[in-house]
Structure formats: structure tokens, C-alpha cells
Amino acid sequence: MIDSLLIANRGEIARRIIRTARRLGIRTIAVHSDADAAMPFVREADEAVPIGPAAARDSYLRQDRILDTAKRTGAEAIHPGYGFLSENAEFAEAVMAAGLVWVGAPPAAIRAMGLKDAAKQRMIAAGVPVTPGYLGEDQDPARLQREADAIGYPVLIKAVAGGGGKGMRRVEHSADFGVALAGCQRQAASAFGDDRVLIEKYILSPRHIEVQVFGDSQGHVVHLFERDCSLQRRHQKVIEEAPAPGMDADTREAVCQAAVKAARAVNYVGAGTIEFIADASEGLRADRIWFMEMNTRLQVEHPVTEAITGQDLVEWQLRVASGEPLPLSQDQLSINGWAMEARLYAENPATGFLPSIGRLDHLRLPDTLRIDSGVEQGDEITAHYDPMIAKLISHGATRREAARKLGEGAAKVEVWPVRTNAGFLVRTLRHSDFLSGAVDTGFIERHADDLVPALEPDETVLQTAAFALLPKQTGNVWTALTGFRLNAENDRQVMVEVGERPYLVEVTGTQPTGRSENGVLFLDGEAWPFGPHRAGHTASSAGASDGAIIAPMPGNIIAVSVARGDRVKRGQPLVVIEAMKMEQTLNAPFDGVVAELKATEGSQVVEGGLLVRIEGGE
Structure with a gap:
């Protein structure tokens, strides 16, 4: 059994590996980015070594720094976890060349299965059934279009080097194939440095x-x-x-x-x-x-x-x-x-x-x-x-x-x-x-x-929030903040705000099932901020769009399809933003003209930042 292990990953898988290794008596070394310096896996490892800034390309993907750390700490083996370098054949070879144990698949197997088209061809040769489709080397868009038409729609375009859903598009009609192919190739090139694709028959009940x-x-x-x-x-x-x-x-x-x-x-x-x-x-x-x-x-x-x-x-x-x-x-x-x-x-x-x-x-x-x-x-x-x-x-x-x-x-x-x-x-x-x-x-x-319903607080949410705000009765009905009616039954009314909207709630019975803590109510996995009603306060509401296209999340701008002064139609794609394995296209809210353009391809944006502003035009 190996006696020391460097974990070239982060988060829950790093913690999992550390705990199993500890049970087996193996010393663990965690590498981490600057952003992860205070994370639990760093604290739980026997030794922790910083290897670079937050961006994965500057830390968890730096093969040289990981190998150097393994050498300096006396690690006998490297476990890549999943993601990052776990399916990188070159890294696996470098680990083995350095005299270290690679806790992963053989580099030859990684290569054989790393490209989807080659992997399927190998499986066909081995007698393993594969999905009908096109696996050819000819990547000319016209050839790919013809192959898709011959397979029959719907089809699935998939990046040859893909994984995790990246570089994948479902196409319903022949007329949509060209746009879908371009988007798939763009994402594949960005994520994997390889824009080649294969085409599969899309299974309708997969x-x-x-x-x-x-x-x-x-x-x-x-x-x-x-x-x-x-x-x-x-x-x-x-x-x-x-x-x-x-x-x-x-x-x-x-x-x-x-x-x-x-x-x-x-x-x-x-x-x-x-x-x-x-x-x-x-x-x-x-x-x-x-x-x-x-x-x-x-x-x-x-x-x-x-x-x-x-x-x-x-x-x-x-x-x-x-x-x-x-x-x-x-x-x-x-x-x-x-x-x-x-x-x-x-x-x-x-x-x-x-x-x-x-x-x-x-x-x-x-x-x-x-x-x-x-x-x-x-x-x-x-x-x-x-x-x-x-x-x-x-x-x-x-x-x-x-x-x-x-x-x-x-x-x-x-x-x-x-x-x-x-x-x-x-x-x-x-x-x-x-x-x-x-x-x-x-x-x-x-x-x-x-x-994913349009969530509104139900009676249980309102009752729990109101109950939490209900003042303790002291025997003085004139100072209590609940509702009062002469000769009425013992009803109690509380004006409460849930999600910034006011509600008048008549509290009945005992405390409901939801749990509240520090101004937040938790029920069935949902979290509802609440508090006492503020005089003159009403719920915020969205008015008509002013044409501002705002970044919905922090991320990278991977495509900008308009320029300042361009005329656009409602629904026309303007900007594509990518973050956390997610790509989102932002579209024009109405017909108009691009009055401002802050987004540039390759730049990073923060949540809430202005990307484009559209003004109404003839």
C-alpha cells in the first residue's frame, strides 16, 4: 500500500479521498488555490500547499506546480479525483515518468476513450452496440449537414472531445442545423481546444x-x-x-x-x-x-x-x-x-x-x-x-x-x-x-x-412567519401589537413581510411546521426572508424593460454578436455568457438600436453589470 498521497483536486472529492486515505494509514497532501485556502479539505489534510490563484488554469490545472509539490513533499502517489486533470493522459504520463504512482486509468485507456468518435469505433470492433450516427473525419459543415439529414431528425451534435454536457446541441429540423453546429463548435473549441463533432440519432425517450x-x-x-x-x-x-x-x-x-x-x-x-x-x-x-x-x-x-x-x-x-x-x-x-x-x-x-x-x-x-x-x-x-x-x-x-x-x-x-x-x-x-x-x-x-413553480408564500409559510413575529401576550390588550375586535374570539393578526411583500395574517393554532431563524424561514428546502411590515413599504416590482441587458451572473463573455448602432429585433441573440459550466444567451427585449455596448468577447463580468442597452427605434 502506498504511504503518502497528493490529492490534485478540491472540494468534496478531496475531503472524501482524505478520509479514506486516513483510515488506511496514508499521509495526505492537499494542493489548493488561493481562493480555497480556508476550505475544509485544506484543514483536514496532513499537509496543504498553495499552488496559485483562484482560476483553475493558474492552479488546479498547473501540472508543473502539482508535480513539483509532490516532489518537495515526498508524496508517493497522486490522486486526481474527478474533473480537472483526472482524464488528462499527458499528466498521467508525467506523473508516472516522475516515478510516482498514478491513481487513475492508464494513459492509453484515457486516450482510447477520450475522443468520442474513436471510442465508438473501438467499441464497434469489440462488439459493443453503439448509437447510430456519423463518426467521420470530414468536418466540413456541408458534409455534417448531409449526414444529419440522412440520419433523420432530431439529431444530437456532440463535441468529439466533450464531456459534462459541453459542446452538445439537440437539433429538431434541418433548417436549424447550421446555427446549432456553429454554437457547438464554438463551445467545444473554448472548453476542449478541439471543435470537431460527431452526430448521433437523438433518442426520443432516452x-x-x-x-x-x-x-x-x-x-x-x-x-x-x-x-x-x-x-x-x-x-x-x-x-x-x-x-x-x-x-x-x-x-x-x-x-x-x-x-x-x-x-x-x-x-x-x-x-x-x-x-x-x-x-x-x-x-x-x-x-x-x-x-x-x-x-x-x-x-x-x-x-x-x-x-x-x-x-x-x-x-x-x-x-x-x-x-x-x-x-x-x-x-x-x-x-x-x-x-x-x-x-x-x-x-x-x-x-x-x-x-x-x-x-x-x-x-x-x-x-x-x-x-x-x-x-x-x-x-x-x-x-x-x-x-x-x-x-x-x-x-x-x-x-x-x-x-x-x-x-x-x-x-x-x-x-x-x-x-x-x-x-x-x-x-x-x-x-x-x-x-x-x-x-x-x-x-x-x-x-x-x-x-419550478412561480413561488408565492403559502399559508404554512405565512403562518410560520407570523407566529415568529407574534408578540408575547402580557395581559395588556392595548399595548399588544396584534389585531383587536371587541367581544371577538381570541384571534391574532400580524402584518408580516415575506420576500418584501406585505401580508395580513391571522394566526391560528400552534406553531406550524416551518422553522425560522434570524429573519429567514425554512420550509421544504425553500428559504423565505421575512420580517415585520415596514410602514409605507410595498413590494418591489419590475416595470417595463428599459432595454438594459444586465449580466445575470458573474462569468466570461464568450460571444458578442452585435455592434453599437446595430438595429436588432426582439429575441435576437446579443451576448453569450459562460460561468460554472453554464452557457446563457442574452437576447434583445424588443426591436431597437444598440445604444451602448459594454460587453467584449473574452472579458469577465460581474453579476448585475451592464452589457448592452437597447433603445427603441423605428
Whole structure:
């Protein structure tokens, strides 16, 4: 077993690796950016070393600094976690060339699976079924258009070097293909330095099924069964579960064995995930499930596999990297119950899930679930990294039990003033279609009105807020601040503001179920600021647009499609902003002329900054 480990990552995965390594008696070294100097993983490591400024390109992606730190601290091995350099074959080779142990996939396997087109061609040769599509080298837009037309719409354009939903576009009609291709290529070039794409037939009732595989240096490969990661938003996973609902034993065997075959085809060592796309229009069937891609690293959703198998996958990684054989053989692995994981993000569903940054002045997470988190109360959520606050993981004997436990836990999440998706998770986990297993990748979009309603405080919210403000009765009805009617029953009225809107509430019964603290009410994952009514104060309301296009989040300007003085039409794209793995296009609110243009391609902007101002024109 290795005796010292440098962790080339941050946040919750760094904490997870540190804790497993400590249990195995391995000394840990954490590298960190200046922005992460006070984060929990830095405090918990045996040694911590700063390696650069906040931007990942100046710190967590600096291979030279990481290798130099490993040398200076006497680290024997490097664990890349997931993201950043975890699937970088050149870095893996540099680690091994430096005489260090690489806790990850072999560089050859990373390369073989790193480019989606080449990976699919290899899978075809290995007898693994792949999605119908175009994988050719000819990237001429006219050729790509012809191939898409021949496949039949809808199609999916995907970056060859892509991942995490970047460089991906769904196209419904031939006339839309050119614009979608340009956008996909632009994002792919920005994110991966490679604008090549492939085209796939878009599956109309898609399920995202993935299989956890593990290999060792002795040539053994096993699977640890499947996960269903179909509940996605903008190709980003939101809720994952294991096993997959509706998966019978024969289909499971076929899919898992195909995953093992795929791993063997690249002589795989370590933890990896074989991802499949399934056409679930007629249920899960082995002949309607196709290879999509392989992630040559540990996945964010690995805890659900750990929950149903009882295994620590990070420990498996460390043992395999140390040259040991796999801890268990295939016939020693089995499924126990059901597990679900929800990703708690710092984002505001009411504003299109835009990231929410700031200090976590109040953070309380449920003690009834497994919590994998990289932050604690008082820490900052910044625009520099992924906005995930925590992973909430449940385990139960059945799917319904796992969903109930996760929903009850998500309902107890308390975060302020940073906004989160906790309420959205609660509504999703309680939705009848989710509970029945009727889930595919279009679930969130299909049920958007139910999952992201226009939130107004309901009676429970108002009662809880009013109860918290209700003055203690002293026996003097003339000095009490509640309502008063001669000869009336013992009713109590309180004027309360919730979300800056005033409400007159008649308090009845005892204290409701919501919990209040420091002027914030927490109920079912939502946070409601409240306080006593201020005389003459009314709710703020948005008037007619004045034509100002404001940055909805801090980020980078990646495209500007207008110039000052240009005439624009309502809905015309003006600026594209990217932050935290999210790309958003800002459009003209009405017909007019570009009177001001503050946005420039490649520049950084702060939330609330003016980008463009449109003035009405003839």
C-alpha cells in the first residue's frame, strides 16, 4: 500500500479521498488555490500547499506546480479525483515518468476513450452496440449537414472531445442545423481546444444508464452494477440512483457484460464508468441500449454504487494503484436495496437555475442522510468553481423508501443567503411520475411547471412567519401589537413581510411546521426572508424593460454578436455568457438600436453589470 498521497483536486472529492486515505494509514497532501485556502479539505489534510490563484488554469490545472509539490513533499502517489486533470493522459504520463504512482486509468485507456468518435469505433470492433450516427473525419459543415439529414431528425451534435454536457446541441429540423453546429463548435473549441463533432440519432425517450467497472493490473475486470442518471438538466445530472428502475435481470446481465467487454477492450485498470443511452419508449430492453462514452475516472455519483454494494470505491482505487488485485470477484458482489443521490447546488431555479454565489452565513444539512460536502457554514461559494454545495445520499430497502428518505432529507436543507435547488429537489422527489419510475432525460423539462413553480408564500409559510413575529401576550390588550375586535374570539393578526411583500395574517393554532431563524424561514428546502411590515413599504416590482441587458451572473463573455448602432429585433441573440459550466444567451427585449455596448468577447463580468442597452427605434 502506498504511504503518502497528493490529492490534485478540491472540494468534496478531496475531503472524501482524505478520509479514506486516513483510515488506511496514508499521509495526505492537499494542493489548493488561493481562493480555497480556508476550505475544509485544506484543514483536514496532513499537509496543504498553495499552488496559485483562484482560476483553475493558474492552479488546479498547473501540472508543473502539482508535480513539483509532490516532489518537495515526498508524496508517493497522486490522486486526481474527478474533473480537472483526472482524464488528462499527458499528466498521467508525467506523473508516472516522475516515478510516482498514478491513481487513475492508464494513459492509453484515457486516450482510447477520450475522443468520442474513436471510442465508438473501438467499441464497434469489440462488439459493443453503439448509437447510430456519423463518426467521420470530414468536418466540413456541408458534409455534417448531409449526414444529419440522412440520419433523420432530431439529431444530437456532440463535441468529439466533450464531456459534462459541453459542446452538445439537440437539433429538431434541418433548417436549424447550421446555427446549432456553429454554437457547438464554438463551445467545444473554448472548453476542449478541439471543435470537431460527431452526430448521433437523438433518442426520443432516452434513459441514461451507466455501469461502474473496475480493473486491476492482473487483468481482472468486474462491474459493480448499473446506475440510472436520467434525471438531468442541460445535460447535467441532478438525481442519480442505483439500481436502474425497470431493469430486469437479463437486461442487467447484458448491459453489465457489455460494459466489462468495453473495459477489457482498452486493458482498463482502476475505476471507470461505461455510459449507455437507452430507448425507454418500450421499457428497458437489451437490444435498445447503446454505448455512448466512457469516463476514465471516478464519477460524482459513485456513492450510490457504494451504498448498494457496501464497498468503498476510493479504497478500491488506492489498493489497485498500489498493485493489489481487486478486493472482490464478480460472484462476491451483489445488490443490496436501493440508493439515490441528489446534487445540492448553489443556484436559483426561479431565475433559470443561474448560479448563486456568496457566503454561506447559514448552512444546515440533514443528519438522516450521507452527506458528501466540500463546504461548511461560513465558507464562500465563488464563481471560480462548480457551484455544488453537497451530495445528499439515501439508502433504503426499496426505491420508494430511498426516495422518501432523500425527499425528507432535502426538505430539511437550510441555506442562506445563497440560493439553492433544495426545494426543486423536494418537489422532484415527491412527484408522482418520479415515484412511479417514469423518468427519462426530458423529465425536468416536461414537468417544469410543477418542479419550478412561480413561488408565492403559502399559508404554512405565512403562518410560520407570523407566529415568529407574534408578540408575547402580557395581559395588556392595548399595548399588544396584534389585531383587536371587541367581544371577538381570541384571534391574532400580524402584518408580516415575506420576500418584501406585505401580508395580513391571522394566526391560528400552534406553531406550524416551518422553522425560522434570524429573519429567514425554512420550509421544504425553500428559504423565505421575512420580517415585520415596514410602514409605507410595498413590494418591489419590475416595470417595463428599459432595454438594459444586465449580466445575470458573474462569468466570461464568450460571444458578442452585435455592434453599437446595430438595429436588432426582439429575441435576437446579443451576448453569450459562460460561468460554472453554464452557457446563457442574452437576447434583445424588443426591436431597437444598440445604444451602448459594454460587453467584449473574452472579458469577465460581474453579476448585475451592464452589457448592452437597447433603445427603441423605428
